[in-house]
Amino acid sequence: MHIAYPAPLPHGHIVQLLPDFYVVKGTARIAPGITVNRNMGIVRTGDDLLLVNPVRLRRREEERLCDLGRVRQAVRLGYYHGCDDLYYRDRFNAFFWRQPHSDHYPLPPADETLSDGGPCPVGGGRVFEFSNSNVPEAALLVPLSGGLLLTCDALQYWAGWDSCSWAGKWLLRFSGVHRGMQVSSAWRRRATPLQEDSQRWLAADFERLLQLPFIHLLGAHGDFCADRAHELVERAVASSFVRMRGATAGARRRRTQKPHPQRPPTGGEGPPGSLSAPRVVIRPQPGQRRRP
Ligand SMILES: [Fe+2]
Numbered sequence: 001m002h003i004a005y006p007a008p009l010p011h012g013h014i015v016q017l018l019p020d021f022y023v024v025k026g027t028a029r030i031a032p033g034i035t036v037n038r039n040m041g042i043v044r045t046g047d048d049l050l051l052v053n054p055v056r057l058r059r060r061e062e063e064r065l066c067d068l069g070r071v072r073q074a075v076r077l078g079y080y081h082g083c084d085d086l087y088y089r090d091r092f093n094a095f096f097w098r099q100p101h102s103d104h105y106p107l108p109p110a111d112e113t114l115s116d117g118g119p120c121p122v123g124g125g126r127v128f129e130f131s132n133s134n135v136p137e138a139a140l141l142v143p144l145s146g147g148l149l150l151t152c153d154a155l156q157y158w159a160g161w162d163s164c165s166w167a168g169k170w171l172l173r174f175s176g177v178h179r180g181m182q183v184s185s186a187w188r189r190r191a192t193p194l195q196e197d198s199q200r201w202l203a204a205d206f207e208r209l210l211q212l213p214f215i216h217l218l219g220a221h222g223d224f225c226a227d228r229a230h231e232l233v234e235r236a237v238a239s240s241f242v243r244m245r246g247a248t249a250g251a252r253r254r255r256t257q258k259p260h261p262q263r264p265p266t267g268g269e270g271p272p273g274s275l276s277a278p279r280v281v282i283r284p285q286p287g288q289r290r291r292p
Contacts, residue, residue: 009056012025022041026163036165039055049068051074053078074094074097075114076098077137078154079136085098086108100136114138120140125140130209137152139209145216146216149212149229152219155183157180157225157229217232
């Protein structure tokens, strides 16, 4: 059966950011003439590669990807991403991870589901879920170089407007994106139930996120933030959520402490159908992909 995978869109080269961590800055076409930046992170463990927020590459760059190692796993961290996931699953037989309801792109099905504190695509890493979000959204803590946090839409760091068209840049600016670290205002609106206050609803999730030990960050949009990411995320959430104001000192104290895994809140604060419901999963090994 012929599958019409989306063709590669313009992108840059694979660039190394940390030992065993790389990025490709690609693009997403929102409308004719409107393109914005979209990143794929690549985590290497030995000879195995994990693609985070996958972006399909042109043939020559895909050959360079294969020179880095074997594509063994791919992970989707945000609901609105995933147009190239099926390509990588089929092309490389990649073991695929996503949250249970992260099915804006329903294919491929997950070989393993992401859940807060649950099985992780990276040894020694941690899966974080925004448990109260209206739309599935996760982050991945990778124990590299002092701690690397990989996000999708929720947290973004913008140093410039590379890979965005002129119209794309202004669309982002009008939607509230600015230079620096930020909780995406567009994502926050989608993630907050209509009847709730977006300045409060997700605060508990970000309090938990600030307990993670990271100093670097890469989102699915924007740029890589090295070394100062935790400090900048503290400021970003403090300016975004009412209940976080004045609480950053406590978070600053906690960030040097070893985090202890928390269950996401159950009931009460969570929206109906919260992703915090317990899940039972059977975990096949990478390379032993489970057929639906
Ligand atoms: Fe996005």
